Amino acid sequence: MRALLAIIITFILTDLQSQNLVTKRFFQPLYAFDLISSENVLKQEASSFSKEDLQLCQIHLNWWKLISGYSEQKDFLETSNELIETYINQLESYRTDSVSNEILLRLLNGYTFRSRVQLLDDNYFSGLKDLRKCILLLEELNERQYKADELKLVNALYNYYHDFAYQNYYLLRPILMGYPDGNMTKGLDSLKELAQQSNWAVSAESTYFLAKIYLESEEDPSESMKYCKILLKEFPNNIIYSIKYAKALKAAEMETEFLEYCRNQAFDANNMHGISEVSQKHFNQLFTKMIEEY
Numbered sequence: 001m002r003a004l005l006a007i008i009i010t011f012i013l014t015d016l017q018s019q020n021l022v023t024k025r026f027f028q029p030l031y032a033f034d035l036i037s038s039e040n041v042l043k044q045e046a047s048s049f050s051k052e053d054l055q056l057c058q059i060h061l062n063w064w065k066l067i068s069g070y071s072e073q074k075d076f077l078e079t080s081n082e083l084i085e086t087y088i089n090q091l092e093s094y095r096t097d098s099v100s101n102e103i104l105l106r107l108l109n110g111y112t113f114r115s116r117v118q119l120l121d122d123n124y125f126s127g128l129k130d131l132r133k134c135i136l137l138l139e140e141l142n143e144r145q146y147k148a149d150e151l152k153l154v155n156a157l158y159n160y161y162h163d164f165a166y167q168n169y170y171l172l173r174p175i176l177m178g179y180p181d182g183n184m185t186k187g188l189d190s191l192k193e194l195a196q197q198s199n200w201a202v203s204a205e206s207t208y209f210l211a212k213i214y215l216e217s218e219e220d221p222s223e224s225m226k227y228c229k230i231l232l233k234e235f236p237n238n239i240i241y242s243i244k245y246a247k248a249l250k251a252a253e254m255e256t257e258f259l260e261y262c263r264n265q266a267f268d269a270n271n272m273h274g275i276s277e278v279s280q281k282h283f284n285q286l287f288t289k290m291i292e293e294y
Contacts (some may be wrong), residue, residue: 022048026057031204033238034274035064053088056106061112067240068275069282071120085115101146108154135179143260149198153205156194160187164217188213195227208232211244221251239269239283246290259294262287 022045029037038061046054062070062080070076088110094103115130138158141151162182165172191213195206207227215224228245235241242265249258266287269280 023053023057027060027201029274030060030064031201031238032235032274033064033240033272035061035068035279036274036276042115052090052106053085055083055090056109059084061108061118064111064221065122065279066117070278071280077117077121081114081117084110084117088114101144101148103142104137104141105146105148105150108134108141111137139180149194149202152190153194153202154200155192156187156206157209158187159183159190160213160217165188195230204231205233208241208244211241211248215244215248215251219251223249224248225252237272237273239265239272243286246287250278250290250294255294259291262291 021068022041025045026038026041029035029041038057042049042054042057042061049057059080062076062083066077066080073225087105091103091107091110097105111130111133115134118124118126118130135158137152138154142155158180159182162176162179163184166176166182167184188210191206191210195203195210197203198206207230211224211227211231214220214227225245225248228241228248231238231241233246242261246258246261246265249261266284269283269287272280272283275283
């Protein structure tokens with residue numbers, strides 16, 4: 001099931017980052033892993049956001065918190081789900097035959113987030129239902145020939161993961177045959193192009209997924225490390241990218257480098273600015289566990 005859902009919901013759409021200065025002030029520290037600064041933007045400049053933009057930015061922030069230790073905090077997962085439900089219901093109320101491409105992209109965004117959060121809660125049935133909705137929206141936007149970089153990234157990931165799942169997970173083939181065909185080579189080529197030529201956020205997402213694909217699917221840790229280094233040069237404090245780099249070091253059997261890197265990251269996590277003590281503890285424990293399990 002996780003392999004099937006990876007076709008589309010591995011990507012978190014960021015369709016706001018280039019719209020205006022206030023959303024840019026939110027997203028740039030988010031990618032730099034200064035979650036506290038992003039949260040302060042939402043609190044201090046709430047009146048500068050539209051209602052939908054404010055909701056979506058809060059959903060983005062909640063997701064980054066969820067993968068930073070907050071999934072274990074009382075009621076945080078439930079609260080995050082409630083916000084996503086409100087956002088989706090609101091967008092659904094706007095749907096007509098002539099609804100704008102931007103609304104459809106936002107709705108795709110909402111279903112994507114809901115699927116991710118459902119997976120954290122091991123709710124695979126709901127995740128599968130949202131996968132179908134995501135693919136239908138993706139087809140509709142493609143039929144409209146919508147050219148946004150964010151949609152190009154979704155198409156690139158769909159091409160790669162659909163074809164990869166079809167080739168490697170035989171039990172999924174009856175389900176995958178009901179979806180549009182993919183193309184791994186085309187997907188990888190598109191990701192590399194987007195990493196070089198798109199706006200800064202889509203470029204970062206494309207580079208991250210190249211690192212992920214080369215590590216987990218192509219089994220080429222050296223190539224994965226190349227893309228991790230690009231990300232860490234641009235966002236040196238983003239510990240999510242550091243985790244991917246550490247895993248690439250391990251896969252490359254670079255024992256000395258791996259252990260030293262994890263020890264440094266475990267120490268640095270305790271003193272990271274921009275994240276809470278909850279997240280500091282979470283990442284310290286994560287890197288410590290990676291060392292212990294080596």
